[in-house]
Amino acid sequence: MSDGSNYLDPNRPDAVRLSVSDASALGEAALGRIGDGGDGGDDGRIITDQLIDNSLCGYQFAGLPLILAIAREARTRNARVPIDVVRETPVSALVDGGNNVGYVAVYRGAEIAIAKAKQSGVAAVGVYNSYFSGRNAYYLERIVDAGLVGLHTASGSPHIVPPGATRPALGTNPIAFGFPPADGPFIFDIGTASLMWGEVLLAAETGEALPPGLAFDADGNPTQDGRAAASGGVSAFGGHKGYGLAFAIQALGLLAGAAIPRGRVQDYGFLFLVVDPGTLLPGNPFAEQMSQLGKAIQATPRRPGVEEIRIPSQRAFRERERRRAEGILVDAAVIAALKAL
Numbered sequence: 610m611s612d613g614s615n616y617l618d619p620n621r622p623d624a625v626r627l628s629v630s631d632a633s634a635l636g637e638a639a640l641g642r643i644g645d646g647g648d649g650g651d652d653g654r655i656i657t658d659q660l661i662d663n664s665l666c667g668y669q670f671a672g673l674p675l676i677l678a679i680a681r682e683a684r685t686r687n688a689r690v691p692i693d694v695v696r697e698t699p700v701s702a703l704v705d706g707g708n709n710v711g712y713v714a715v716y717r718g719a720e721i722a723i724a725k726a727k728q729s730g731v732a733a734v735g736v737y738n739s740y741f742s743g744r745n746a747y748y749l750e751r752i753v754d755a756g757l758v759g760l761h762t763a764s765g766s767p768h769i770v771p772p773g774a775t776r777p778a779l780g781t782n783p784i785a786f787g788f789p790p791a792d793g794p795f796i797f798d799i800g801t802a803s804l805m806w807g808e809v810l811l812a813a814e815t816g817e818a819l820p821p822g823l824a825f826d827a828d829g830n831p832t833q834d835g836r837a838a839a840s841g842g843v844s845a846f847g848g849h850k851g852y853g854l855a856f857a858i859q860a861l862g863l864l865a866g867a868a869i870p871r872g873r874v875q876d877y878g879f880l881f882l883v884v885d886p887g888t889l890l891p892g893n894p895f896a897e898q899m900s901q902l903g904k905a906i907q908a909t910p911r912r913p914g915v916e917e918i919r920i921p922s923q924r925a926f927r928e929r930e931r932r933r934a935e936g937i938l939v940d941a942a943v944i945a946a947l948k949a950l
Contacts (some may be wrong), residue, residue, distance in 0.1 A: 617931045624938040632664070632937055633657050636673050639947040643680045645710060656712040659747045664937045666925035670807035671744050674943045678810050679710055680950055684740050692717050700729045703866055706739025714739035715763075715879045719748040722881040723755045730888030735865030736879040740765075746798035746922065749787030752883055753794040756896070759787040760882040764862025767875050768806050769855050770842040775829025777842030778875065781806050782858035789886075790899035797921040801855035803844045813839045815940055 620626065627635065636657035645652060656676075664672030679685055689708045696703035702721050706714030718736040725732035742748075745761045752759035765780025783805075785798035803823040812819050812835025824838035825831055832838055845851035862878025870876075887893035907918045 616935045617928060618935070618938045621938065623942070624940050625944055626936040626938055628936050629661055629665070629933060632661050632673060632939065635939075635944065635947060636660055636676060639673075639676050639950050640679075642950045643676075643685060645679060645685070652709070652713045655716050656710065659712055659716075659743050661937070662747060662929070663744050664939075665929040665932045666744075666746075667928045667932075668744065668807075669938070670805060670811040672937070673939055673947060674811050674814060675741070675743070675807055676950075677814065677943070677946055678807070679741060682740065684708060685710070694721070700725060700731050701733045702735075704734065704736040705866075705869075706736050708738055708870075711736075711739045711742030711763075711877065711879065715742040715748060718879060718881055719751055719761075722759070722883045723752055723757065726757050726883040726885050727755065730885045732881065732883045734881040734883075737866030737877070738870040739879065740877045742877075742879055744798065745783045745785035746787075746796045746925070748881070749785050749796050749798065750794055752881075753787040753789045753796065756789050756885070757787075758789065758884045758886055758895070759785075760880075761785045761787075762858045762861045762865075762880045764859045764865075764867055764876070764878045765806075766877065768809075768842050769802050769845050769852070770825050770829065771845075771852055772849060775825075779845075779852075779855040779859050780862075780875070780877070781843070782855040782862075784854070784858055788899050789896050790903055791896040792900050792903075793926070795899060795903060795920060795922060799846075801845055801851045801858060803846045803851070806843075809835055809838045809843065811835070811940075811943075814946065815942055 637653040640653040640656055660672050660675060687708055692707050692709055692714050693705045694702050695705045704718050715736050718734050722732045722734040742763050745763060748761055749759050762784045764782050767777035767779060768781050769779040770777050781800045781802040783800040788795040818833045819835055819838060821833055822831060824843050826837040826841040845855050861880050863874060865878035865880040867876045867878025868874050886895035903920050909918050
């Protein structure tokens with residue numbers, strides 16, 4: 610048996626290596642205990658599938674540890690009702706998430722956006738009354754697999770501290786784009802915070818120090834302590850540029866219905882804008898053109914010592930295949946906490 614030294618993620622004494630099936634079973638069991646398993650376990654499967662995929666792609670903070678955040682979120686203990694389309698046209702839908710966790714509600718929103726774009730060529734779908742949707746790229750990959758171009762934004766409750774402020778005022782507010790080349794998806798997914806909130810929550814769980822200068826405690830003072838930052842906030846990436854983008858995504862959340870359930874303009878709102886490229890381009894050469902674009906970029910002359918020019922999402926997809934075979938590392942403290950739920 611390998612000692613793990615050649616693994617993508619070397620073994621650590623404070624972590625356990627789990628197969629995909631074992632990690633999925635652990636996640637679904639924990640979700641079932643907090644009432645997020647759904648009828649027949651369907652919701653639990655949808656949630657866990659994304660969490661495991663996040664880990665496979667190298668985003669440990671967005672994996673099983675987020676079940677602990679779901680369990681501790683006050684909204685998880687509130688009543689849930691079935692997800693419902695409350696306003697609809699041939700090219701749009703407004704979806705009431707029914708206070709279901711976003712991993713499920715936004716997944717349904719992506720399904721609706723795909724179906725409408727396939728039927729009508731374009732689609733705009735908003736999802737509100739939900740929370741915690743996870744990684745935008747997960748939904749974009751499904752949109753791209755359907756041969757569609759997608760834009761997805763997610764506004765949230767305040768975690769980003771504006772420049773010069775002492776309190777958070779914007780969500781971590783990610784934005785993602787997905788494009789369907791002929792030889793696999795191109796997906797670009799970024800959060801507008803200098804740290805994703807899942808990283809803060811994971812540091813609060815494990816005690817690992819956060820990078821200096823990015824997080825603030827409840828009084829607005831810089832901190833590297835995860836627990837202190839969890840009660841405060843983080844900065845936007847890139848100074849005023851990231852702050853401005855976070856503001857724009859918060860506004861798009863309002864377009865998705867963020868203020869409807871609680872009358873708050875600083876809340877969760879999830880927007881999909883999806884286009885069938887054949888609607889615009891005669892003969893739909895888009896996928897082949899995207900492949901040519903990717904190859905042209907990768908053929909750019911490289912600096913000495915640089916092995917390749919990577920395309921967005923290329924690293925994550927490569928690592929996903931390795932981790933499927935090697936397993937994923939989960940902190941022992943996280944596993945203990947999941948089993949204790």
